[in-house]
Amino acid sequence: xxxxxxxxxxxxxxxxxxxxxxxxxxxxxxxxxxxxxxxxxxxxxxxxxxxxxxxxxxxxxxxxxxxxxxxxxxxxxxxxxxxxxxxxxxxxxxxxxxxxxxxxxxxxxxxxxxxxxxxxxxxxxxxxxxxxxxxxxxxxxxxxxxxxxxxxxxxxxxxxxxxxxxxxxxxxxxxxxxxxxxxxxxxxxxxxxxxxxxxxxxxxxxxxxxxxxxxxxxxxxxxxxxxxxxxxxxxxxxxxxxxxxxxxxxxxxxxxxxxxxxxxxxxxxxxxxxxxxxxxxxxxxxxxxxxxxxxxxxxxxxxxxxxxxxxxxxxxxxxxxxxxxxxxxxxxxxxxxxxxxxxxxxxxxxxxxxxxxxxxxxxxxxxxxxxxxxxxxxxxxxxxxxxxxxxxxxxxxxxxxxxxxxxxxxxxxxxxxxxxxxxxxxxxx
Amino acid sequence: xxxxxxxxxxxxxxxxxxxxxxxxxxxxxxxxxxxxxxxxxxxxxxxxxxxxxxxxxxxxxxxxxxxxxxxxxxxxxxxxxxxxxxxxxxxxxxxxxxxxxxxxxxxxxxxxxxxxxxxxxxxxxxxxxxxxxxxxxxxxxxxxxxxxxxxxxxxxxxxxxxxxxxxxxxxxxxxxxxxxxxxxxxxxxxxxxxxxxxxxxxxxxxxxxxxxxxxxxxxxxxxxxxxxxxxxxxxxxxxxxxxxxxxxxxxxxxxxxxxxxxxxxxxxxxxxxxxxxxxxxxxxxxxxxxxxxxxxxxxxxxxxxxxxxxxxxxxxxxxxxxxxxxxxxxxxxxxxxxxxxxxxxxxxxxxxxxxxxxxxxxxxxxxxxxxxxxxxxxxxxxxxxxxxxxxxxxxxxxxxxxxxxxxxxxxxxxxxxxxxxxxxxx
Numbered sequence: 139x140x141x142x143x144x145x146x147x148x149x150x151x152x153x154x155x156x157x158x159x160x161x162x163x164x165x166x167x168x169x170x171x172x173x174x175x176x177x178x179x180x181x182x183x184x185x186x187x188x189x190x191x192x193x194x195x196x197x198x199x200x201x202x203x204x205x206x207x208x209x210x211x212x213x214x215x216x217x218x219x220x221x222x223x224x225x226x227x228x229x230x231x232x233x234x235x236x237x238x239x240x241x242x243x244x245x246x247x248x249x250x251x252x253x254x255x256x257x258x259x260x261x262x263x264x265x266x267x268x269x270x271x272x273x274x275x276x277x278x279x280x281x282x283x284x285x286x287x288x289x290x291x292x293x294x295x296x297x298x299x300x301x302x303x304x305x306x307x308x309x310x311x312x313x314x315x316x317x318x319x320x321x322x323x324x325x326x327x328x329x330x331x332x333x334x335x336x337x338x339x340x341x342x343x344x345x346x347x348x349x350x351x352x353x354x355x356x357x358x359x360x361x362x363x364x365x366x367x368x369x370x371x372x373x374x375x376x377x378x379x380x381x382x383x384x385x386x387x388x389x390x391x392x393x394x395x396x397x398x399x400x401x402x403x404x405x406x407x408x409x410x411x412x413x414x415x416x417x418x419x420x421x422x423x424x425x426x427x428x429x430x431x432x433x434x435x436x437x438x439x440x441x442x443x444x445x446x447x448x449x450x451x452x453x454x455x456x457x458x459x460x461x462x463x464x465x466x467x468x469x470x471x472x473x474x475x476x477x478x479x480x481x482x483x484x485x486x487x488x489x490x491x492x493x494x495x496x497x498x499x500x501x502x503x504x505x506x507x508x509x510x511x512x513x514x515x516x517x518x519x520x521x522x523x524x525x526x527x528x529x530x531x532x533x534x535x536x537x538x539x540x541x542x543x544x545x546x547x548x549x550x551x552x553x554x555x556x557x558x559x560x561x562x563x564x565x566x567x
Numbered sequence: 568x569x570x571x572x573x574x575x576x577x578x579x580x581x582x583x584x585x586x587x588x589x590x591x592x593x594x595x596x597x598x599x600x601x602x603x604x605x606x607x608x609x610x611x612x613x614x615x616x617x618x619x620x621x622x623x624x625x626x627x628x629x630x631x632x633x634x635x636x637x638x639x640x641x642x643x644x645x646x647x648x649x650x651x652x653x654x655x656x657x658x659x660x661x662x663x664x665x666x667x668x669x670x671x672x673x674x675x676x677x678x679x680x681x682x683x684x685x686x687x688x689x690x691x692x693x694x695x696x697x698x699x700x701x702x703x704x705x706x707x708x709x710x711x712x713x714x715x716x717x718x719x720x721x722x723x724x725x726x727x728x729x730x731x732x733x734x735x736x737x738x739x740x741x742x743x744x745x746x747x748x749x750x751x752x753x754x755x756x757x758x759x760x761x762x763x764x765x766x767x768x769x770x771x772x773x774x775x776x777x778x779x780x781x782x783x784x785x786x787x788x789x790x791x792x793x794x795x796x797x798x799x800x801x802x803x804x805x806x807x808x809x810x811x812x813x814x815x816x817x818x819x820x821x822x823x824x825x826x827x828x829x830x831x832x833x834x835x836x837x838x839x840x841x842x843x844x845x846x847x848x849x850x851x852x853x854x855x856x857x858x859x860x861x862x863x864x865x866x867x868x869x870x871x872x873x874x875x876x877x878x879x880x881x882x883x884x885x886x887x888x889x890x891x892x893x894x895x896x897x898x899x900x901x902x903x904x905x906x907x908x909x910x911x912x913x914x915x916x917x918x919x920x921x922x923x924x925x926x927x928x929x930x931x932x933x934x935x936x937x938x939x940x941x942x943x944x945x946x947x948x949x950x951x952x953x954x955x956x957x958x959x960x961x962x963x964x965x966x967x968x969x970x971x972x973x974x975x976x977x978x979x980x981x982x983x984x985x986x987x988x989x990x991x992x993x
Contacts, residue, residue, distance in 0.1 A: 210891065226971070230914045240911055242904045243889035257936075266910060294917060296971035380918065462686035477689060480704075484683045487714065492675040494742065495826065495920070497966050540965035543740065543920055544747035 174198065175216060182302045186222040189302040191215060193287045194277075195309040202277075203262065204255065205248035212239055213282040213308075215289055218275035219268045225295040226267040231278050233292035236382045239279040268293070283384055284308060290379040299497075299540055303371045303379075325423070326445045333447040340448055341551055344533060345507040347444070351415035351457055353520055360415050360520035361478075362508045362527055364486045365456040367441060368448050369498070369536030377496035377536055378426065383439065386425045415520065417442045417455065424454075437461065437485065448535070459525075460485035480516060482525045490532050494543060501535035503549025607691060607703050610647040613710075615723070617641060618659045623752045629666040632750045635659045636735050637725070638757030645725075646707060648691055651758070655682060656730040658737065658754070661723035664716045668743040671715045676740035676749075678728040679828050684711035687727050716741070729854075731831040733759050736851070738825035740963075747963050751818035751825075771848075777870045786873050787974055790956060791930040793869060793880055797840040799943050806840045806943045807901055808931045808950055810909045811881035813866065814873050815921075815959030820866075823921030823959055829853045829864065836899045839943055842867045842880060849879075853915075862886075862908060883912045883955075903939055903948045909955050916957060917966060924958035926972030 179192040193215050196208035207214065215234060221227055231238045241263035242256075249255030264276030280287075291302040334340035344366055350359040367374050414421035422440035441456040460479040479485055493499045508529045511517040516524035530552055618641060622633040637657040642650045650657055658677075664670050674681050684707040692700040712724030735754040740747060755761070780786040790812055797806035813820050829851040838846035848868050852861035862885045869878040885908040887900040902908065916922050933952035934940035941947055953975060 228914065228917075228971075230917060230966075231911060232915050232918060240885065240889070240907055242885070242902050242907050243891070246888045246902070247891040260904070292966060294966055294969060294971075297967065297969070299965070299967035460683055460686065462683065462689040479683050479685045479689075481683065481685050481708065484685070488674065488681075488683065491671075491673040492679070494673050494740075495675060495679075495918070497918070540967050542747075542965040542968065543742060543963035545745055546742065548744045 175202075179216065179218070180304050180306060182304070184300045184302065186224075187227065187293060187300050188220040188222075189291050189293070190218040190220075190275075191289050191291065191302075191304050191306060193283070193289065193306040193308045198309075203244075203248070204258065205244075207244060207248070207279070208282060210244075210247065211282045212244055212279050213287070214262075214277040215280055215287070215306075216275065216277055217264055217291060218273065219291075219293065220273040221268045221270060223295070224270050225298065226269045227293040227295045227300070228266045229264055229268065229278070230292040230294060231264075233290050233376075233380050234278050235280040236380065237281055239281075241277075241279060244279050281384070286385055288375055288379045288385060290376045292376075292380075301372075301376055301538065301540075303376050305371065305375075325443050330445045331447055332445060333450060335449055337549070340446075341503075341505055343446055344453075344505045344531065347455055347507055347531075348417065349507060349509045351417050351440070351520075354414070354416050354421075356416065356419065358520060359517075361457045361459060362482060362511075362517075362525065362531075363417065363455050363457055364482060364508055364527065364531045365439070365441075365458050365489070366505070366531055366533040367454040367456060367536070368451050368534065370452045373451075373498050373536035373538040374454070374534075376538075377493055377498040378439075380496050380498075381428070381492050383426045383428045386427050415440055415457065418444075422456075437489070439489070451535075458482075458485050458489050460488060478519070478523050478525065480523065480525045482527050483530075486532050490534065493534060494546065497540040498536045498538065499534060499546055500537035500541045501533075501547040501549055503533045503535075504530040504552040505533055506552055507531055607647050607693065607696075607699055609702055609706060610644060613645050615645070615659060617644075619661075621755075621757075622659070622661070623754050625750055625752055627750060628748050629664075630670065630741060630748055631661075631663040631665070632739055632741075632752065633661040633663075634737050634739070634752050634754055636731075636754045636756050641757070645710065647703075650687060650691075650727070651730075653687075653690060654730065655687060656728050656735070656756070657725050658728055658735070659723070659725055660712055660739065661721060662716045662739075662741065663721045664718055666743070667718050668746065669715050669717050670741045670743045670748070672712065673740045673742060674712075674726055676738055676826050677726055679826070680729055682727040684708045684725075684727065729830060731756060732833060734831055736821040736825050736831055738822040740822075740826075749822055749961060749963065751822045753821075771868050772870045777872050779872045779875070781874055783972070786871075787926075787928050787956075789871055790878075790928045790954070793930055794842055795931045795952075796940075796942070797842045797882065800839055800841060802841060802844070804943060805941060807865075807882045807884060807946075808905055808940075808942075808948060809842065809867075809880045809882055810905055810931050810950065810954050811864070811883045811912065812869075812928070812954055812956040813879040813881055813959065814956065815876050815923075816961070817877060817879075819921055819959040819961050820879065823916055823919035824851055824864070826919045826921070827853065827915050832861075834899065837863070837865055840865055840882065843870070847882075862912075864912070883908045885911075900944075901942055901946045901948060903936075903946070905948045906950050906953075913955055913957070917969060920963040920965070921959050921961075922957055922969055923960035923964055924970045924972055926956045926974040927953045928956055928974055930954050 175192040175194055175198050179190040181188060181190040194202065194213065199207045199214045202214065217229065219227065219229060241259045245256045245259035249259055262277050264278050265274060268274040287306045287308055289304040289306050293300045293302070332343070334343060347363060350362050352359055423443050424441045426439040426441070428437045437458065437460050439456060439458050441454040444453045444455050446453040459482060462477055462479045490502060506529055508527055508531055510529035511526045513526045516526040518524055533549065533551070618635040618637065619633070622635045624631060624633040635658070637645070637651065637659060639649050639651045642648070642657060660672070662670065662672060685704055688704045688707045691703060710725045712726050713722060716722045733756050735756055737752040737754050739750040739752070780789060794809060796808045798804060799806050831849070832852045833847070833850040837850045840847060845867070847865035849866040850863060852863050854861045865882040866879040869880050871878050884905060885902045887902045913925060929952055931950055931952045931954050934949045936949045939947035939949045
C-alpha cells in the first residue's frame with residue numbers, strides 16, 4: 139500500500155473513530171427497528187430446517203447496533219435458523235460473503251474501549267452451532283450491497299449441506315437489478331420459452347445466439363457474449379456469491395462521485411458504475427462485480443435471461459471481462475472507463491476456473507458463436523477497447539447438490555478430447 | 568522444445584534492426600523525460616535454464632509438475648523489468664502430462680487473486696510508447712502459462728501471483744474429465760534468507776519420538792494433553808492460546824490454506840511465540856481487503872502421529888482493528904476473542920475442498936471475558952477453552968462430505984454469554 143493511500147486510510151479511520159466515539163452509542167436500540175426488519179424477513183424450508191433472513195438498511199443497522207455501520211460499508215444480515223433436524227448445523231459466514239466482517243472487527247472500530255457496546259456486538263452476532271431441535275438467530279456482518287442483495291446461507295452438518303438462497307431487497311437503495319422483472323416475476327411469456335432436453339439441439343441454439351452485446355439502438359456491436367450460465371437462484375447464484383460476486387448499483391452520478399473518492403483513498407469499492415450494454419433490445423438483467431484489490435481491479439459480469447431453458451433450468455447469456463486499469467475515453471459520459479484485458483478468453487477462463495471452487499459447478503463445455511477475432515486484427519467494444527478471442531463461449535451448468543472438484547463433467551462439445559478448448563490464437567509451444 | 572528455444576524462434580523482436588533500436592532509444596529518452604522512469608526493452612537473453620535448474624518437481628498419476636519462484640534477477644532477465652518489485656511473485660510452472668487425458672490447470676487454486684499477463688503488462692506501460700507497450704504485452708502474454716495440457720504434451724509458462732515469503736506453498740490443481748490431480752510443492756523464495764524451518768519439518772521427529780495413534784479416542788486424549796498455550800522466549804510467560812489442531816500431510820493442509828488465500832509470511836513477532844521449545848515451524852497469513860492486516864495461523868509440528876499422518880498444533884488469531892486499523896504495528900496485537908478467529912477459520916476451510924473431518928477437544932482451558940488470560944506484551948484473551956481439530960484429505964471434498972465428530976458437543980456460546988452477563992453485572 140502506498141504511503142499516501144495508507145495515510146488517507148489512517149486519516150479516514152481516525153476521523154471515523156473520533157466521530158463515533160463522540161456519539162451517544164450506549165443508547166439502547168429502539169425496539170421498533172428490530173420489529174420492522176423481522177416483519178419483512180423471507181423464509182425458506184428444506185426438509186426439517188427453516189431459514190429466515192432480512193437485510194438491514196443503513197438506518198436499521200444504526201438503530202440495532204447503535205453505530206453507523208453503513209458508513210464503513212458494513213451491512214448486517216439477520217438470519218434465523220430453526221433446526222428440527224436430528225443434527226447440529228453450522229452457518230457458514232464465508233458463504234454469505236467471503237470478505238465478511240467478524241463481529242469483533244466491527245466492534246474494534248465502533249466500540250473500542252466501551253465494553254457494553256463490544257458485548258452488544260458479540261451478542262448480536264450469529265452464534266454457531268444450531269443444535270438439533272433449537273432455533274438460533276443473529277447477524278452476519280457483510281459488505282454493503284445496495285438495492286438487492288444475494289444472501290446465501292450454507293448450513294453444514296456432519297455429511298450434510300443445506301443451502302438456502304435469497305434475493306433480498308435492501309430498503310433505501312436503488313440498483314440496476316430489475317427484481318420485479320427477472321425474479322421472481324416472468325420476463326418471458328410461457329409461449330416464448332423453449333426448454334431443451336436434447337444436448338445437440340441445445341448446443342446448436344447456444345451457438346446461434348448473437349455474437350456480441352450492442353449499444354442501445356442495436357447499431358453497433360460491443361463486447362463478446364462469451365459466457366452461458368445455466369441455473370438460477372438455487373444453484374448458479376450461490377456459486378457466484380461464494381466466490382465473491384455481488385450485484386451492482388445502477389449507473390448514476392452519485393456512484394461516479396464515489397468512484398473518484400475511492401480511487402483517491404485506494405479502498406476497495408464495489409460500486410464503480412457498470413455501463414449498460416444491450417441484448418434482446420434491453421440492458422443487462424443482472425450486472426455483477428467481483429472486487430479485487432482496489433477500484434482499478436475488478437471483474438465485470440453482465441447477464442441476460444434468455445428465453446431458453448435447459449432441462450427446465452434458466453439459461454443466462456453473458457459477457458465477462460477483466461479490468462486491468464482505468465483509462466480516459468470520449469465514449470463514456472464519465473470520460474474514464476475500465477481498461478479491459480484484451481485477451482477476453484483469459485477473463486472467461488479465470489471465471490470458469492474460479493467457479494470450479496464454488497461447490498455447485500457440475501458441468502462445463504464450450505460452444506462457438508462469438509466468432510474468432512485474432513490478435514493481429516482485434517475487434518473493438520463500444521468504448522473502442524480492442525479484444526481478441528478464439529470465438530468460443532463457456533457453458534457452465536450448475537447444480538444445487540455440491541459437486542467435488544474431482545467430479546465435474548466436461549461436455550464433449552467444441553474443442554477436442556472431451557470438451558477442452560484449445561486456444562487457436564496462441565499456438566502451444 | 569525449451570521455453571528459450573521457442574522464444575528464439577518466435578520473437579523476431581529479439582533481432583532488432585539498428586534503426587529500431589535507435590528509435591526505441593529516442594522514445595525511451597522522451598519517456599524518461601516525461602514520466603521520470605526508464606522505458607521497457609525486450610529482453611535479449613530470455614531463457615529458463617536457471618529456472619529449470621532450481622525447479623522443484625513432483626509426480627502424481629502420470630503427471631509431472633515442476634515449479635520455480637522467479638528471483639528479481641530472473642524477472643529482469645525474462646521480462647525486461649523487475650516484476651517482483653511491483654508486488655507480484657512470478658512462478659514458473661511446467662506440466663508434463665503423460666496421462667491419457669487432457670488436463671486444465673486451475674489458476675484460482677494456485678492464487679485466488681492471480682494477475683493475468685496483460686494485467687501485469689498494463690501496469691508497466693509507459694506513456695506515449697505504444698510500440699513498446701504492445702511489445703511488452705506480447706512478450707508477457709507469450710510467457711504466460713497456457714491451458715489446456717493435451718495428453719502426452721508438456722506445457723511451461725509463468726503464473727503471476729501474490730507473494731509468499733521465504734517458502735512458497737505452491738498449490739496446483741489440475742482437472743480433467745471427472746478427475747482432479749492436486750499438487751503441493753514447497754518452493755524456496757529467492758532473494759530472501761533461506762528458510763531453515765520448513766523443509767526439514769518432516770524429518771523433525773524420529774519414529775521413536777513421535778508415538779503413533781490409530782484409535783480416535785486415544786488421539787483425542789492425547790490432543791487434550793497438548794499445551795494449552797505457547798510461552799514467551801523465556802518459557803515462563805504465557806503467550807497466545809493453541810486453539811486449533813490440524814491433522815494430515817503438510818501438502819494437504821497447505822493446499823487447503825492456499826486455496827482459501829492464505830500465504831506464507833512470518834513476521835518477527837511470530838517468533839516470540841514458543842511451543843516445544845521453538846518458534847512456529849510455519850506461519851501463514853490471509854490478507855484482508857485492500858492489503859490491511861491479515862489473520863494468521865502459526866503451526867508447530869507435534870511429536871505425535873495419527874494413522875501415519877502429521878499433527879500440527881496451531882494458533883489461530885486475528886489482529887485488533889482488522890481492516891479499519893491500519894496504523895503500523897497494530898496488525899500484530901492479538902484480538903481477545905480468539906474463539907471467533909477459530910470458528911471463522913473452520914468456516915473458511917470448509918470451502919477449501921481439503922477438510923474431511925472436524926471435532927472439538929478441550930485442552931486450552933477456559934478464560935471468561937470478565938477474567939481474561941494474559942498473553943505476551945500485555946495482550947489478553949478469553950475463550951471457551953476448546954480447540955478445533957481439523958482432519959485434512961487429498962481427495963477433494965464437497966461441503967456435504969465433511970464429517971463432524973461428536974467428541975465434545977459443539978461449543979454452546981449461549982451459556983457463555985449468560986455467564987458473561989452475570990459477570991458484567993457483578
